[in-house]
Every structure is written in structure tokens, then in C-alpha cells.
Amino acid sequence: MKPIVILHLCEHFGNEQVSFHGVSRSFELWIPAYDKTRFRVLLCSRQGPSGPAEERLKASGIAPLHLGYGKLDPRNLWALIRLVRREQVDLIHAHGYGACTWGRLAGLLLRLPVIVHERCNYGTVPLTQRPVEWLLGRFTRCAFAVSESTRRFTIEKRYIPADRVKTLYSGIPLETIPGVTPEWIQAFRCDQGRGVADKVLGVVGRLEAHKGHLDTFKALQLMLKERQDVYVWVIGNGRFEADLHRWVRENGLDGRVQFLGYRTDVVSVIQCLDVQIFPSHQEGTPNTLYEAMAVGNAVVASTADGQGEILEDGKTALLFVPGDHEALARLTLRVLGSDALRDQLRRNALERIKDFDMKRTIATMETTYEAMVRRTE
Numbered sequence: 001m002k003p004i005v006i007l008h009l010c011e012h013f014g015n016e017q018v019s020f021h022g023v024s025r026s027f028e029l030w031i032p033a034y035d036k037t038r039f040r041v042l043l044c045s046r047q048g049p050s051g052p053a054e055e056r057l058k059a060s061g062i063a064p065l066h067l068g069y070g071k072l073d074p075r076n077l078w079a080l081i082r083l084v085r086r087e088q089v090d091l092i093h094a095h096g097y098g099a100c101t102w103g104r105l106a107g108l109l110l111r112l113p114v115i116v117h118e119r120c121n122y123g124t125v126p127l128t129q130r131p132v133e134w135l136l137g138r139f140t141r142c143a144f145a146v147s148e149s150t151r152r153f154t155i156e157k158r159y160i161p162a163d164r165v166k167t168l169y170s171g172i173p174l175e176t177i178p179g180v181t182p183e184w185i186q187a188f189r190c191d192q193g194r195g196v197a198d199k200v201l202g203v204v205g206r207l208e209a210h211k212g213h214l215d216t217f218k219a220l221q222l223m224l225k226e227r228q229d230v231y232v233w234v235i236g237n238g239r240f241e242a243d244l245h246r247w248v249r250e251n252g253l254d255g256r257v258q259f260l261g262y263r264t265d266v267v268s269v270i271q272c273l274d275v276q277i278f279p280s281h282q283e284g285t286p287n288t289l290y291e292a293m294a295v296g297n298a299v300v301a302s303t304a305d306g307q308g309e310i311l312e313d314g315k316t317a318l319l320f321v322p323g324d325h326e327a328l329a330r331l332t333l334r335v336l337g338s339d340a341l342r343d344q345l346r347r348n349a350l351e352r353i354k355d356f357d358m359k360r361t362i363a364t365m366e367t368t369y370e371a372m373v374r375r376t377e
Contacts, residue, residue, distance in 0.1 A: 005091075
């Protein structure tokens, strides 16, 4: 039997502002994991080639395709239709407003099933996109949302009928998490100027205003009033980077905050942390949180979107209201001050992450693909 051809269509894999974002990380994990006897899976971005992200995807055995036009350029539609016909695509799985717009229009014209995949509860939809969502929402046959909160957003703000929106946590391939030795951890920390006795906090992700990095820095200022062995590593890049550097410099935290930049070995690096912090004001369920749980890190996190759903306060993490940097400081000091609490959070996180094995996510997508394609035959 001929494999079903799936086209994952997104906005971009990375750009000059961020080398590799969470959606691309999902593709890197998902595409090699699909059953190759049943599915041929393609990946296409609306934008053109994107440097480091392209190379990382190619290293995973993925050959990225591109439409190559601006978000509102109607040539996207004709380029997508040509691609679908050339590759004999059976289903479009779309991620991002532009990709979902052109993907759904192509689906309507070609009578092809389309899945909308929403990654975050943004609270609102851009004004220019709202009429599009109102028009296309009713024609959307299936949507995935990465959390219950994001599902409500998809129903209420993207006008997709509730019975067509499924919550699908992205998860992580637990069997592929790399372990590191105590010697590697000590050597890496030493390379960054940190000793065994230092307490290192880490924030991983795109450098964007809504990711809450400034809350972490403000919390660090409060923590330093009580103990002088605390440092912060910031891992990732993005358009807010210059602002963050400036804030750190102007507030005298140069020696306390280190920007490690974009790293491909992030799962190894986070195993060097004493506490991993997730301070986002707006979030889905980030891959970095799954990774932190999978390596058994002690976590202090905001309750933004999916973070507050998959974490249990006092059991798998200590949670605070987004933007409350005083609570962030207090809770982090609490974890740093108690080996017993830190070990408890780590053990419970390792147990909880078993509920988010990526195999379940892949199986759900594969079953959905087959059912939707059968209905169109």
C-alpha cells in the first residue's frame, strides 16, 4: 500500500532573531519518529531558507522545502498547490497563522484534509487575522492544541468548533535523552567560571519580552540580598537579546548573569543547573520544560498556559503567578535552601514525564491522519 503523504507547513524554522524555535524542535523530533511504512512526511516553511535551522534539520535527515513568499502574498497559495500536486500530498498539517491560512485555502480548493496546530494561548488574535479565522474556522475539520488553555483559545479566538479541537501535548522521546557524567558537569561549569559550590539557575528559550527573563533578573537581585552564591545562565537567542544585555549591565549584574547563546547541546547543559526557571508570561507547553523534567531538574515555573497544567505545585515544581518576581525569588531560595525539597522535585518530575512520552503523541497524529484521509477517499 502506498504511504500516506503528510505535509507539515509552518512559517519558518528560524531566522535572524532566533536560530531554532520550539516548533522546529518538534519537527526535528517528530519526523524521524513517524512510521515510514505508513507515512511519507514532508516539511515546508512559508519563508525561505533560514541558515543554522536548515542545517540542523538536514542533520536529522529532514530535507526542508519552502514557498518563499511574504505572509500576505497570494503567490503562497499557488506555490503550495503546485507542491501538493507534485508530491501527491494527502494531508496538510499547518502551524502558524500564515501557514494555516494558505494551507486551509489550498485544502478547500483541492478538497484535501487540513489540520491546524495551535502552539500557545496568545490571549488574542492579530486584528488583520481575525476575519480570516472567522471565515476559515468553520471549515477546519481538525485542530490540535498543545494544552487545555490553548484549546480554549483555539475554540474562542480562532472560531474552530469545539468538537474538532483536540488537546495534544507534544511530549518528548524519553529514550533519546542524553546523560552526562559528573565529570562533564564539573568541567562545563568550570569553563563558564562556576565552581562546585556555586548555585546556578538557568532559563532556556527564545529571548522575547513575554518569556519573563527580566522577572528572573529582578528575582536574582532579591536573592542576592540573602545569599551571594547565586548565578543565572541564559540559554538561547532572539530579538530581545540586546535589551536584556543592556538591563543586566545597567543594573550591575554583569558578573551574575551569563548569556550562553544558542546551543545544540542544551539537554546536556541543563544538567549542570541547580534549578531551572520557567518565567514566561505567555506560553504553550515548551519543549524545554519536557526536557527539564526528563533529566530530573528541580523546576520553579510560572503557571502560564500548559506549564500550570502539567506541573503540580509542591510536587513536580514550585509555581508562581506570571510576572510575580518576588514569588519567583522566594520559591527559588526555598529550593536552593533544601536538598530534600530539590531531590523530591527531581524524583517527582522524572515520574511525571512518563505521562508525556512522545510515542503517544506520534500515535495520536498517525491515527488522526489515517482517519482523515480515509474520509476523503
